[in-house]
Amino acid sequence: MDPAFLNQLQRIVGAGGVLHDPLDVLTYECDGLPHLRMSPAAVVLPASAAEVHDVVRLCARARVPFVPRGHGTGLSGGALPVAGGVLIALSRLNRVLEVDIPNQRVTVEPGVTNLEITRQVAPFGYYYAPDPSSQQVCSIGGNVAENSGGAHCLKYGFTTHHVIGVDAVMPDGELVRIDGALTDAPGPDLLGLIVGSEGTLAIVTSITVRILRRPETVQTLLAAFDTIDAGGAAVSEIIGAGIIPAAVEMMDALAIRAAEAAVHPGFPETDTVLIVELDGPAAEVEALFEIVKDICRRCKATSIEVAADEAQRMRIWRGRKAAFAAMGRVSPNYYVQDGVVPRTKLPEVLNRIRDLERRSGLPIGNVFHAGDGNLHPLICYDERIPGQSDKAVEVAAEILSYCIDAGGSLTGEHGIGADKNTYMPQMFSAADLALMQRVRNALDPLGLCNPGKIFPTPRLCGEVPGPYRAHPVEKAGLAERM
Amino acid sequence: MDWGRAPQRVDAILSTRRLNRLLAHAHGDLTATIEAGATLAEVNATLARRGQCLPLDPPFADRATIGGILATNDSGPLRHRFGTPRDLVIGVQLATTDGTLAKAGGQVVKNVAGYDLSKLVCGSFGSLAAIVSATFKLTPLPRASKTIVVEAPDVETLGQIVRDVMSSQLEPIAFDIHVSDVARLLLRFASLPNVVDAQIEQTLALAALKGLGAPKRQGRDGGCATAVTEDDAERAVWEERSRRMWDSPGAIVRASWMPADLPAALKGATRVTELAGRAAVGAGLIRIDGDVRTQAAAVEQLRHSTSFRHVVIVRGSDELKSIVDVWGPLGDRERLFASLKHALDPNGILNAGRGPL
Numbered sequence A: 001m002d003p004a005f006l007n008q009l010q011r012i013v014g015a016g017g018v019l020h021d022p023l024d025v026l027t028y029e030c031d032g033l034p035h036l037r038m039s040p041a042a043v044v045l046p047a048s049a050a051e052v053h054d055v056v057r058l059c060a061r062a063r064v065p066f067v068p069r070g071h072g073t074g075l076s077g078g079a080l081p082v083a084g085g086v087l088i089a090l091s092r093l094n095r096v097l098e099v100d101i102p103n104q105r106v107t108v109e110p111g112v113t114n115l116e117i118t119r120q121v122a123p124f125g126y127y128y129a130p131d132p133s134s135q136q137v138c139s140i141g142g143n144v145a146e147n148s149g150g151a152h153c154l155k156y157g158f159t160t161h162h163v164i165g166v167d168a169v170m171p172d173g174e175l176v177r178i179d180g181a182l183t184d185a186p187g188p189d190l191l192g193l194i195v196g197s198e199g200t201l202a203i204v205t206s207i208t209v210r211i212l213r214r215p216e217t218v219q220t221l222l223a224a225f226d227t228i229d230a231g232g233a234a235v236s237e238i239i240g241a242g243i244i245p246a247a248v249e250m251m252d253a254l255a256i257r258a259a260e261a262a263v264h265p266g267f268p269e270t271d272t273v274l275i276v277e278l279d280g281p282a283a284e285v286e287a288l289f290e291i292v293k294d295i296c297r298r299c300k301a302t303s304i305e306v307a308a309d310e311a312q313r314m315r316i317w318r319g320r321k322a323a324f325a326a327m328g329r330v331s332p333n334y335y336v337q338d339g340v341v342p343r344t345k346l347p348e349v350l351n352r353i354r355d356l357e358r359r360s361g362l363p364i365g366n367v368f369h370a371g372d373g374n375l376h377p378l379i380c381y382d383e384r385i386p387g388q389s390d391k392a393v394e395v396a397a398e399i400l401s402y403c404i405d406a407g408g409s410l411t412g413e414h415g416i417g418a419d420k421n422t423y424m425p426q427m428f429s430a431a432d433l434a435l436m437q438r439v440r441n442a443l444d445p446l447g448l449c450n451p452g453k454i455f456p457t458p459r460l461c462g463e464v465p466g467p468y469r470a471h472p473v474e475k476a477g478l479a480e481r482m
Numbered sequence B: 001m002d003w004g005r006a007p008q009r010v011d012a013i014l015s016t017r018r019l020n021r022l023l024a025h026a027h028g029d030l031t032a033t034i035e036a037g038a039t040l041a042e043v044n045a046t047l048a049r050r051g052q053c054l055p056l057d058p059p060f061a062d063r064a065t066i067g068g069i070l071a072t073n074d075s076g077p078l079r080h081r082f083g084t085p086r087d088l089v090i091g092v093q094l095a096t097t098d099g100t101l102a103k104a105g106g107q108v109v110k111n112v113a114g115y116d117l118s119k120l121v122c123g124s125f126g127s128l129a130a131i132v133s134a135t136f137k138l139t140p141l142p143r144a145s146k147t148i149v150v151e152a153p154d155v156e157t158l159g160q161i162v163r164d165v166m167s168s169q170l171e172p173i174a175f176d177i178h179v180s181d182v183a184r185l186l187l188r189f190a191s192l193p194n195v196v197d198a199q200i201e202q203t204l205a206l207a208a209l210k211g212l213g214a215p216k217r218q219g220r221d222g223g224c225a226t227a228v229t230e231d232d233a234e235r236a237v238w239e240e241r242s243r244r245m246w247d248s249p250g251a252i253v254r255a256s257w258m259p260a261d262l263p264a265a266l267k268g269a270t271r272v273t274e275l276a277g278r279a280a281v282g283a284g285l286i287r288i289d290g291d292v293r294t295q296a297a298a299v300e301q302l303r304h305s306t307s308f309r310h311v312v313i314v315r316g317s318d319e320l321k322s323i324v325d326v327w328g329p330l331g332d333r334e335r336l337f338a339s340l341k342h343a344l345d346p347n348g349i350l351n352a353g354r355g356p357l
């Protein structure tokens, strides 16, 4: 990188705020998708919105591409550096700026973790609803960029439903305040466009979110079924009965076995388990919970376990949350996808996946957000066996095509990033993508802000969507996948 | 058609009246795809056959079309629980000025593939592209519903009740305030019958409400401090509330405020005749009586107040619109809107001059 440019970066953020030695930038080469790697020309660590502004302005003037990065837990290569570009790491912008309990909102810098918001407001009886399972470690800035979800988003919505406004540095270096629909800001919902744009339209430097009052009651049950069809039928009947649970999660036999091996949650040895959680006013939860139990029985549940206390509830959730990382106990390697299907198509698509499993010879575990049809198929393979990692990639691509066939989506919460952009034409026509591209060009005419993501580009050789390896935070036991 | 500034020039009016079909109701998935010209009332009558609804209730649901509701991002009391159209839309099909049909989003409730243009067109007032159809997530119709109407002796008491409800674990489906000569509060609970009753009891036990005297049951809200209504009487109460402001004279603005600051904000807003809106969201409509000068001064006053965020004229005479801008300052977003407008409608043929872009 041009020394004069580095010098200017240092003038903005101080000498300690710029890394360019290949060894120093090593940790920034990838996010939670470790097979996609690129060494950035420089990593900058601004400590304020003003510094982000100056860095972006400098990049824009020098025509140097830049990539925003939160805490690097993304699962689609969204924070993958661009060759010769600058990686703007936002981890030093980690202040909680305002906690306003009477107006039920909190303003933070993007490097604050998701869980920190709930920690700040829990003493007052409030919480921040979107709950990705990486919530201890992922940043709010990353959540805004990915429109992150979690198990409880079935009832409470995703990040986009909870962001009131942001401050953002636009790709030309302008610092702007963007109020959203929650405050009836007149004009198109720009905030709704920016949330979920995977860091390609703006770098957010402060975020105001709404917080919710803790519900009066929470009740959780674990039901076992002999077939995935029976479990799927129970999900459909619960929704059909007009009940919107706080969460509905499903695990199949392989996932159950893995979770048992890892954290011993005491799950029954069965084909499918369903976790259903209801929350809200005590009278409502009590009444609806009985209906849910009836439905499970009618759908031939072989056992129903109701969490009698908070400890038991946590044990059920531990089993669910561990399932992802626990795959390592039953398979040397695994690769995960994030497709979505309409929830009534779950049994059909899951049966297709089971067929594929038999045909491909690769075991596939399923742990997923059944309530909103968001699949997380875990494809098991052994990279030491020649051809198996390629096979895993093929299998993943085929599963995504089932999701599209069923009228679903390529991704429910992990984003397209650099991982699935080549699949975008399966879901969107050339005209659809051209329209999105026009919107991108309107806000980033020079194409400097996180280029190469979301939109299909020819893959560079050797760059294939690839097998999953445990993310460092997962290895450290800081997060589990959901 | 009253929204916005007067158009600079009109060569053609594109009517979506004949685009009025419910294209798909995937009741098992709680979603529906609807053409832009269908009215909300038509749509909800059809969805109700399967015990579901699109939980939006802007004024004039019998006339409001799906496309219009999206383009204005308009909402009503149900916003308290379900948000505005942008919170419910999951996919959209657009006709763009270069003559292509393009879509964004999809048919599933959870989806982060590509840019969420279905949200971008919310609030765009037709100035970026024409909405052809949209897909929404739906909600089951409740089994039972009741509304408490409270008359507070003054705005401070009203503010106290609002704070009490907001910090409680009550889960109303709608939570409105109406302030004119009387300060009123409406709380609607919808769930199973016994749950609704339990929530009503809990509400009446709130400290700030207890002081207002014993509730009257099953009545219309005629003068007593607290009344509980259901069925037709309940519907009539909400309908009357939704129409009331539009049936009265004066200018109407859409405004947002910090919910906990409302009593203080109202003290500062001396020219406000009537305010009605969502108590916990801090958003609604304000009516301003008087001559055009008074109305203009009132709009300016609201815009300068630190308690109010955005103030947009939604009903006003041409004269009023010539004195004060309809939209008010767009802030930093103005420049970004201009870029988007230029990219999607380079010749400025859509809703030219009506704003906000």
Ligand SMILES: Cc1cc2nc3c(=O)[nH]c(=O)nc-3n(C[C@H](O)[C@H](O)[C@H](O)COP(=O)(O)OP(=O)(O)OC[C@H]3O[C@@H](n4cnc5c(N)ncnc54)[C@H](O)[C@@H]3O)c2cc1C
Pocket (backbone or CB within 6 Å): A031, A032, A067, A068, A069, A070, A071, A072, A073, A074, A075, A077, A078, A079, A090, A110, A131, A132, A133, A134, A137, A138, A139, A140, A141, A142, A143, A144, A145, A146, A147, A148, A149, A150, A151, A198, A199, A200, A202, A203, A204, A205, A413, A414, A450, A471, A474, A479, A480, A481, A482
């Ligand atoms: C174990 C594990 C479990 C997970 N579970 C879930 C889950 O349940 N639900 C879910 O939705 N996701 C989940 N994820 C994915 C990931 O945690 C989320 O996508 C998260 O939002 C990423 O946050 P981050 O701070 O790590 O962002 P990064 O990975 O650093 O970046 C992600 C994207 O955001 C952009 N970005 C980051 N900061 C900013 C900013 N300030 N302004 C603009 N753009 C920015 C980047 O350019 C990139 O495109 C999981 C990941 C792991 C490793």
